[in-house]
Structure formats: C-alpha cells, structure tokens
Amino acid sequence: MTFIEQMKRKAKLNQKTIVLPESTDLRVLTAVSEAAKEGLAKVVLTGRKAEILQAAGDIDLSQVTIIDVAESDKREAYSQAFYELRKSKGMTIEKARELLLDPVYFGMMMVKLEDADGLISGAVHSTADTLRPALQIIKTAPGTSLVSSFFVMAIPDCDYGANGVLLFSDCGLNENPNAEQLSDIAISSAHTMKNLLGITPVVAMLSYSSYGSAKSEMTEKVVKATALAKQKAPELEIDGELQVDAALVERTAKLKAPGSTVAGRANVLIFPDLNTGNIGYKLVERLGKAQAYGPITQGLAKPINDLSRGCKAEDIVGVIAITAIQAQA
Ligand SMILES: CC(C)(COP(=O)(O)OP(=O)(O)OC[C@H]1O[C@@H](n2cnc3c(N)ncnc32)[C@H](O)[C@@H]1OP(=O)(O)O)[C@@H](O)C(=O)NCCC(=O)NCCS
Numbered sequence: 001m002t003f004i005e006q007m008k009r010k011a012k013l014n015q016k017t018i019v020l021p022e023s024t025d026l027r028v029l030t031a032v033s034e035a036a037k038e039g040l041a042k043v044v045l046t047g048r049k050a051e052i053l054q055a056a057g058d059i060d061l062s063q064v065t066i067i068d069v070a071e072s073d074k075r076e077a078y079s080q081a082f083y084e085l086r087k088s089k090g091m092t093i094e095k096a097r098e099l100l101l102d103p104v105y106f107g108m109m110m111v112k113l114e115d116a117d118g119l120i121s122g123a124v125h126s127t128a129d130t131l132r133p134a135l136q137i138i139k140t141a142p143g144t145s146l147v148s149s150f151f152v153m154a155i156p157d158c159d160y161g162a163n164g165v166l167l168f169s170d171c172g173l174n175e176n177p178n179a180e181q182l183s184d185i186a187i188s189s190a191h192t193m194k195n196l197l198g199i200t201p202v203v204a205m206l207s208y209s210s211y212g213s214a215k216s217e218m219t220e221k222v223v224k225a226t227a228l229a230k231q232k233a234p235e236l237e238i239d240g241e242l243q244v245d246a247a248l249v250e251r252t253a254k255l256k257a258p259g260s261t262v263a264g265r266a267n268v269l270i271f272p273d274l275n276t277g278n279i280g281y282k283l284v285e286r287l288g289k290a291q292a293y294g295p296i297t298q299g300l301a302k303p304i305n306d307l308s309r310g311c312k313a314e315d316i317v318g319v320i321a322i323t324a325i326q327a328q329a
Pocket residue numbers: 089127128129131132135136140145146147148171172173174175278295
C-alpha cells in the first residue's frame with residue numbers, strides 16, 4: 001500500500017469536517033468531489049453558492065456541503081467572536097463583519113468555534129494570506145511557541161528515506177529561523193514523522209557543510225541548532241550539520257560524516273532557511289516527479305493547512321486526507 005493509500009484508509013475511519021474556502025477553483029472543486037466520493041471526510045465549501053455552482057459545471061458536488069457566507073445565519077456570531085479575539089490588535093466590529101464575507105476568514109472561524117475540524121487553502125491564495133489568519137485566529141497549540149510547516153514528499157522508485165517517503169521542513173512558513181527556532185522545527189518534525197506518518201524519524205540538519213567541512217555564520221547556525229535539538233530531545237535520532245548527499249547516501253555518508261548514525265539514512269530533512277526549503281521541495285517535486293503534500297502546519301491549535309498555487313487536484317485530495325488525520329488527534 002502506498003503512503004497516500006495508507007493516509008486515506010486512516011482518514012476514512014473517523015469522518016472529520018474539513019473546509020475549503022477556495023471554492024471556485026477547478027482543482028479544489030475536482031478534489032472535494034473526489035474526496036467526498038472516496039469518503040475521506042465531510043467536505044465543506046465556503047463562498048457564494050451561485051458562483052461555486054457556476055464554476056463547478058459538471059463536477060459532482062452532491063456529497064459536498066456548500067455554505068454561502070453572505071447568506072449564513074452564523075456570520076454575525078462569527079463576526080462578533082472574531083472582533084472579540086482581535087479587538088486588542090485594533091479590530092473593529094465593522095471590519096470584522098467585512099472580513100467574515102471572505103470565505104477564508106469564515107472557514108477559519110468555523111474551525112475556531114468547532115463547526116469544522118480543519119481547513120485547507122492556498123491553491124489560489126499566497127501562503128502568507130492563508131497562514132496569517134490561521135496564526136491570528138487559531139493560534140498555537142498549548143505548550144508550543146513556534147508554528148512551522150512541512151511537506152510530505154512521496155518520491156517514485158526511490159530507496160532514500162522510508163521507501164521514498166520523506167518529510168521536508170520548513171519549506172513554507174519561517175523565513176530565517178535562528179538556531180533555537182531551527183532546533184524546535186527539527187523536534188516538531190520528528191514528532192510529526194512518528195505520530196502522523198507512523199515512521200520512526202531519522203533527522204538530518206542540512207547545510208552546505210558536513211561535520212565541519214566548511215565554516216561560516218550559516219553553518220554555525222546549523223551546528224548550534226543540532227546541539228540544541230540533541231540537548232532538548234536526547235531520545236531522538238538527530239544529527240548535523242550534513243550536506244543532503246551525506247544525509248541520504250550511505251556511501252557518501254561514510255566519507256563525509258564517519259560515525260554518524262543518521263547520515264546515509266535520514267528521512268526527515270531540516271532546511272536551514274525558507275530559501276533552501278522552498279527551492280528544495282520544488283526541485284524534488286518537479287525534477288524528481290515526486291508527489292508533494294503541503295505545506296502542512298505543525299504547532300497550530302487546530303489543523304489549518306496550506307497548498308502551493310502550483311498544486312494539482314490530486315495533491316489537494318492527499319492534503320484533505322492528512323488534515324482529517326491531524327483532526328483525529
Ligand atoms: C506567515 C507570515 C505571513 C506571518 O507573518 P508575520 O509578519 O509574522 O505576521 P504577523 O506579524 O501579522 O503575525 C500574525 C500573528 O502570528 C504570530 N506568528 C507569526 N509567525 C508565527 C510562528 N511561526 N509561530 C507562531 N506564531 C507566529 C504573531 O506573533 C502574530 O500573533 P498576534 O497577531 O496574535 O500577536 C510570515 O511568516 C510569512 O510571510 N512567511 C513566509 C510565507 C511564504 O511566503 N512562504 C513561501 C511560499 S510557501
């Protein structure tokens with residue numbers, strides 16, 4: 001069974017309600033129709049009903065709930081609750097009412113007030129426009145200070161990672177994490193690999209240097225983050241700093257990082273910043289023909305997940321399954 005088949009099987013066990021606010025995008029419409037047909041979740045579209053039906057054309061939405069945000073009798077209650085949440089940051093009730101006509105904010109408040117279990121946006125909106133309202137409204141999970149994001153990469157005909165399944169982080173949210181934040185991203189990603197994907201994490205802290213082969217402020221950040229991660233979570237298999245070939249390829253690992261138990265067998269790759277993470281995942285997706293699911297967030301109080309504007313309907317179906325599993329936790 002492939003990785004995504006396993007995720008779908010798990011999602012079906014406990015039907016969660018997942019909102020998709022980009023309700024006139026053809027990829028989203030195709031994906032929700034497919035997800036509902038497969039029984040992955042109870043799928044909800046937010047937006048203007050007439051526009052959604054017009055955009056859908058022949059796509060079967062008979063098993064999908066459509067909420068017209070302008071007609072909903074929940075809009076005033078959501079506006080009031082949103083205003084209360086953000087009034088100390090300058091929100092007014094008038095502005096809150098206006099924002100609640102936006103299907104993303106409406107969906108976010110559905111999740112906040114437990115009328116839905118998770119939300120996925122980002123096929124049309126930029127990551128900032130999806131994740132900023134999530135950070136403002138849903139906020140961090142108890143005991144977490146830093147939200148980060150990851151991609152699950154499923155690479156065909158690949159022996160690296162867990163039979164071609166790897167977790168890449170952070171490729172979507174934190175632009176230039178400091179050493180402390182990078183160590184937190186590594187630890188969260190390791191827990192996600194174990195708890196969400198059921199795979200024992202082997203975490204590589206990536207750099208352009210392996211075990212001191214180069215030295216600069218950039219490599220030192222990764223060295224420090226590795227030490228902090230090992231100190232904070234000694235039970236986890238984490239090592240660095242490692243070049244990506246040393247992290248993945250056993251023969252290269254022996255040469256570049258002798259004695260490392262992580263090098264040559266990593267399945268969680270921690271990128272030093274968002275430039276490397278975002279470029280790295282897109283290279284593997286496009287040139288390695290990998291399926292890229294994400295950016296999925298970790299550390300939010302409820303599952304709110306992003307997509308790339310370059311995503312396919314098939315990727316969205318996968319993210320619906322993953323979001324539903326996160327909501328089961
Ligand atoms: C997501 C992003 C917009 C947040 O930006 P920001 O400037 O910190 O946003 P804000 O200052 O408005 O912060 C919003 C809230 O989120 C909180 N926050 C921001 N980043 C956070 C993080 N990583 N973890 C936890 N909380 C965070 C802030 O503290 C703030 O809380 P408050 O308003 O309740 O006080 C920004 O990190 C970003 O643009 N990231 C890059 C996204 C991107 O372009 N990715 C590439 C494509 S995938």
